[in-house]
Amino acid sequence: MATTALEHAPAHHEEATGIWSWITTVDHKRIGIMYGVTAFLFFLLGGLEALVIRMQLWGPDGRLVSAEVYNQLFTMHGTTMIFLGVMPLSAMYFNYMIPLQLGARDVAFPRLNAFSYWVFLLGGLIINASWFFGAAPNGGWFGYANLTSAQYSPGLNIDFWTVGLQILGVASLAAAVNFFVTVINLRAPGMGMMHMPMFVWMSFITQILLLLSFPIITVALVLLMIDRSFGTHFFVPAGGGDPILWQHLFWLFGHPEVYILILPSFGIVSEILPVFSRKPLFGYAAMVFSGAFIAFVGFGVWAHHMFSTGMGPFADAFFALATMIIAIPTGVKIFNWIGTVWGGKLEFKTPMLFALGFIAMFIMGGLSGVMHASPPADLQQTDTYFIVAHFHYVLFGGAIFALTGGAYYWWPKMSGKMLDEGLGTLHFWLMMIGFNLTFFPMHIVGLNGMPRRVYTYSAESNFELLNKMETVGAFLLGLAMLVFMWNILKTWRSHQPPAPADPWNGATLEWAIPSPPQHFNFPALPRVHGRDALWEMKRVAGGTLPEPTPVAHDAVPMPNPSWKPLVAALGVAITLGGFIGGSHLWVHAVGLVVLFYGVYAWAFEDPFAATGH
Amino acid sequence: MATAHAHADDHHYTATGIDNRKLAIWTFIGSECMFFASLIGTYLVYKGRDVVGPKPHGEWLLNGVAQEQMLEIPLVTFGTALLLFSSFFVVLALNGAQKGNRKQLIGWLLATIVCGVFFVGMQVYEFNHFAHRGMGYTTNLFSSTFYTLTGFHGTHVTLGLVWLVSVLVVALRGKLPPEKALNLEMAALYWHFVDVVWIVIFPVVYLIR
Amino acid sequence: MTATAHAPAHAEGHAHPTWQTYTKVALILFALTALEVGAYEVVHRHSPAGFAAVLEPIVVEVLLFLSAIKFALVAMFYMHLKSDGKLLTTIFSFSLLLAAVIIGALMIIFYYLYQHAPTVNQLK
Numbered sequence: 001m002a003t004t005a006l007e008h009a010p011a012h013h014e015e016a017t018g019i020w021s022w023i024t025t026v027d028h029k030r031i032g033i034m035y036g037v038t039a040f041l042f043f044l045l046g047g048l049e050a051l052v053i054r055m056q057l058w059g060p061d062g063r064l065v066s067a068e069v070y071n072q073l074f075t076m077h078g079t080t081m082i083f084l085g086v087m088p089l090s091a092m093y094f095n096y097m098i099p100l101q102l103g104a105r106d107v108a109f110p111r112l113n114a115f116s117y118w119v120f121l122l123g124g125l126i127i128n129a130s131w132f133f134g135a136a137p138n139g140g141w142f143g144y145a146n147l148t149s150a151q152y153s154p155g156l157n158i159d160f161w162t163v164g165l166q167i168l169g170v171a172s173l174a175a176a177v178n179f180f181v182t183v184i185n186l187r188a189p190g191m192g193m194m195h196m197p198m199f200v201w202m203s204f205i206t207q208i209l210l211l212l213s214f215p216i217i218t219v220a221l222v223l224l225m226i227d228r229s230f231g232t233h234f235f236v237p238a239g240g241g242d243p244i245l246w247q248h249l250f251w252l253f254g255h256p257e258v259y260i261l262i263l264p265s266f267g268i269v270s271e272i273l274p275v276f277s278r279k280p281l282f283g284y285a286a287m288v289f290s291g292a293f294i295a296f297v298g299f300g301v302w303a304h305h306m307f308s309t310g311m312g313p314f315a316d317a318f319f320a321l322a323t324m325i326i327a328i329p330t331g332v333k334i335f336n337w338i339g340t341v342w343g344g345k346l347e348f349k350t351p352m353l354f355a356l357g358f359i360a361m362f363i364m365g366g367l368s369g370v371m372h373a374s375p376p377a378d379l380q381q382t383d384t385y386f387i388v389a390h391f392h393y394v395l396f397g398g399a400i401f402a403l404t405g406g407a408y409y410w411w412p413k414m415s416g417k418m419l420d421e422g423l424g425t426l427h428f429w430l431m432m433i434g435f436n437l438t439f440f441p442m443h444i445v446g447l448n449g450m451p452r453r454v455y456t457y458s459a460e461s462n463f464e465l466l467n468k469m470e471t472v473g474a475f476l477l478g479l480a481m482l483v484f485m486w487n488i489l490k491t492w493r494s495h496q497p498p499a500p501a502d503p504w505n506g507a508t509l510e511w512a513i514p515s516p517p518q519h520f521n522f523p524a525l526p527r528v529h530g531r532d533a534l535w536e537m538k539r540v541a542g543g544t545l546p547e548p549t550p551v552a553h554d555a556v557p558m559p560n561p562s563w564k565p566l567v568a569a570l571g572v573a574i575t576l577g578g579f580i581g582g583s584h585l586w587v588h589a590v591g592l593v594v595l596f597y598g599v600y601a602w603a604f605e606d607p608f609a610a611t612g613h
Numbered sequence: 614m615a616t617a618h619a620h621a622d623d624h625h626y627t628a629t630g631i632d633n634r635k636l637a638i639w640t641f642i643g644s645e646c647m648f649f650a651s652l653i654g655t656y657l658v659y660k661g662r663d664v665v666g667p668k669p670h671g672e673w674l675l676n677g678v679a680q681e682q683m684l685e686i687p688l689v690t691f692g693t694a695l696l697l698f699s700s701f702f703v704v705l706a707l708n709g710a711q712k713g714n715r716k717q718l719i720g721w722l723l724a725t726i727v728c729g730v731f732f733v734g735m736q737v738y739e740f741n742h743f744a745h746r747g748m749g750y751t752t753n754l755f756s757s758t759f760y761t762l763t764g765f766h767g768t769h770v771t772l773g774l775v776w777l778v779s780v781l782v783v784a785l786r787g788k789l790p791p792e793k794a795l796n797l798e799m800a801a802l803y804w805h806f807v808d809v810v811w812i813v814i815f816p817v818v819y820l821i822r
Numbered sequence: 823m824t825a826t827a828h829a830p831a832h833a834e835g836h837a838h839p840t841w842q843t844y845t846k847v848a849l850i851l852f853a854l855t856a857l858e859v860g861a862y863e864v865v866h867r868h869s870p871a872g873f874a875a876v877l878e879p880i881v882v883e884v885l886l887f888l889s890a891i892k893f894a895l896v897a898m899f900y901m902h903l904k905s906d907g908k909l910l911t912t913i914f915s916f917s918l919l920l921a922a923v924i925i926g927a928l929m930i931i932f933y934y935l936y937q938h939a940p941t942v943n944q945l946k
């Protein structure tokens with residue numbers, strides 16, 4: 001079965017390699033890998049920032065960094081982890097897995113997909129370039145007004161933040177349009193919406209949230225930028241503006257953003273649990289509708305971040321109740337996951353460990369979340385480490401656990417190599433222990449009154465022991481990350497046989513094709529009749545399917561590579577980059593010229609034109 | 614794995630029968646709704662919260678001297694009519710493109726563009742005129758929110774014009790046959806969206822006191 | 823939701839409204855705009871006084887209603903939502919609904935907020 005049509009194809013029809021082939025690629029799988037590599041590097045950077053924070057808080061009156069540097073560290077840690085870590089790591093899976101799970105050849109707009117990646121990369125680089133100016137953003141990841149005004153923050157710090165986030169917003173919106181259309185239109189023949197794998201469903205809902213919430217933060221950032229560049233008073237009380245409006249606009253985006261971060265992880269876990277329990281997902285329809293309900297109601301709860309601003313009893317009650325209601329569909333999901341595992345033939349492979357860890361940690365994060373849904377409790381907890389504990393339980397214990405589980409699950413498909421199970425198990429337990437050691441004590445110091453975002457604490461506060469535990473835990477997490485990287489490196493260099501197409505007895509279509517897949521994914525579009533399409537095919541075939549054989553590399557015409565998306569992305573970055581340190585007309589002008597050149601070259605390019613060889 | 618379609622069909626296949634690009638432009642328009650909602654929301658929240666004049670409606674004081682109402686309804690009614698005309702014209706152009714009627718396509722498309730250019734001209738004149746009457750960008754909350762909201766709308770109109778002109782050039786070179794009418798339809802949908810946003814802005818900003 | 827119904831190229835056009843419909847819609851749009859401006863002028867000038875007295879308390883609702891009709895006409899006929907199927911209409915209506923709800927919510931929240939914290943309004 002090892003004979004392949006590929007071997008018979010002429011040599012120059014091999015898939016292109018080399019750096020230029022990656023720069024011009026429009027292949028969703030390569031773009032997915034680039035998202036993954038870039039996001040992982042940013043994730044490590046954000047992790048290092050967290051370690052410096054933990055070292056600073058090792059003992060009372062820490063002197064490792066100044067208060068000013070500490071502000072930059074926690075701001076960049078949050079901004080990096082959210083916009084440059086978790087979101088693009090999810091985007092890696094959107095890119096790589098949505099077309100495969102749908103049985104499609106690529107996304108709906110391959111060049112737009114490349115554009116999204118390049119804009120994301122440039123946005124991430126611009127935000128982080130601030131470090132070289134000694135002016136990293138320092139207003140917290142939510143950049144509350146007045147802290148960010150020209151009067152109180154005259155440096156470049158906030159400019160880098162507003163500009164960088166706007167650029168990242170362009171990337172997210174372009175990608176969201178692309179994936180929204182892909183999911184609706186590129187489902188394999190016969191695959192109805194209610195046949196789609198749960199990861200595709202949750203990702204689809206995520207795209208809707210991105211489409212509806214990112215324009216709001218874009219407007220908020222634009223208004224802030226105008227305030228800073230041109231001296232308007234949108235958020236400046238001296239001119240009648242209201243800093244509270246910033247909070248509303250920010251959290252109108254910010255709360256849906258929480259679901260943008262976690263819904264893809266819900267999807268990943270919903271893929272892993274059935275496969276390693278040998279049972280279909282329990283309550284498929286309930287999972288879809290609870291996901292949609294969470295997203296929908298998620299637009300009506302934003303002000304639970306603002307109880308301490310004093311909104312009055314009516315608004316407080318409304319937002320508290322709406323927030324508590326979200327616990328119901330979330331609970332539905334948790335029971336469905338447990339129902340999936342219940343009575344299954346469990347296989348405790350690494351992806352399964354992370355998926356189960358996700359459920360446990362996410363429940364804890366959810367429970368503390370319900371606690372501060374109540375305004376009186378929130379007034380005690382807000383701005384303390386209790387909140388830090390809460391959102392790390394949902395975003396680290398939730399999203400990062402699931403994303404890591406997804407990495408172990410899909411690694412064979414993406415790389416053609418199997419990761420080491422022993423190291424994987426070690427990675428899981430180190431992360432589980434390190435995570436809880438880092439973040440559980442934060443509940444206690446938080447309730448005891450330790451405030452967030454303060455660069456040091458006094459000896460008489462009695463916070464020292466718990467902070468020391470947290471720092472030890474953080475370094476365990478760093479160690480876990482090293483184990484993960486060692487696992488990747490070791491298996492990458494080993495001479496193991498290539499990973500089979502379907503190492504886990506998977507249920508979905510990505511496991512029907514070779515690992516890694518050929519450029520066009522499916523030589524012929526699969527025909528789907530229901531859920532768990534691959535399990536169905538295997539059942540019809542009487543148990544297993546033969547290892548799929550690669551076909552000739554040029555069997556299916558695919559769109560040509562293109563450098564135009566990169567040019568357009570550069571145009572976006574330069575145009576908006578001109579707003580760093582005021583408004584520089586000539587930079588905007590150069591950026592617009594580059595942008596228009598890129599867009600026109602792109603629009604009038606025939607993606608299927610013959611290429612010369 | 615069963616073969617569903619011949620390869621040649623695959624690149625046109627969509628599960629819903631709606632063209633990918635048409636679905637994409639609608640998705641983008643949906644997203645843009647939230648963009649303008651945020652700007653309109655900001656305008657309305659700040660309405661009447663100014664610490665100094667001018668205000669949109671009624672007389673206001675500049676250095677103790679009474680000034681005439683800022684917003685000029687006849688001028689903007691003219692602009693509104695232009696945008697409505699242009700929306701009407703662009704559907705006629707699209708109709709021509711779909712029927713392969715080149716004269717109808719080019720004539721009405723040109724008319725659309727002329728209306729759009731005059732609308733932008735109206736807005737440039739309005740902004741200049743307001744500036745001369747003492748309402749700068751940073752004068753007060755009303756001026757900032759007004760210029761930002763209508764300015765972003767104007768930017769959208771301008772981008773729509775660039776798009777329509779591009780389509781017109783393609784059409785003039787004879788490269789917009791009926792099977793490619795979608796290239797115009799996408800620009801037209803965007804143009805109509807810009808028009809309906811103005812249909813909201815016109816009463817909300819100009820007519821409601 | 824399978825692809826068997828029709829090829830996209832044929833889905834366009836033939837179900838769309840005719841030239842006459844487009845013209846009728848244009849005329850209605852102009853008439854409604856004239857009504858809007860008329861309503862504004864009546865209230866602005868307080869004449870005719872009797873009509874102005876009736877109109878004044880409801881002029882905001884009237885103006886919003888008229889603009890909603892204009893909006894719907896353009897969306898249904900010029901943007902072809904009436905003939906182009908449910909999916910596109912759903913996308914647009916859902917976004918519009920959320921947009922309207924958010925504008926309304928912000929206005930209500932700030933209305934109550936400012937009731938308790940009025941700022942100086944030197945214009946009055």
Ligand SMILES: [Cu+2]
Nearest residue numbers: 255258302305
């Ligand atoms: Cu929230």
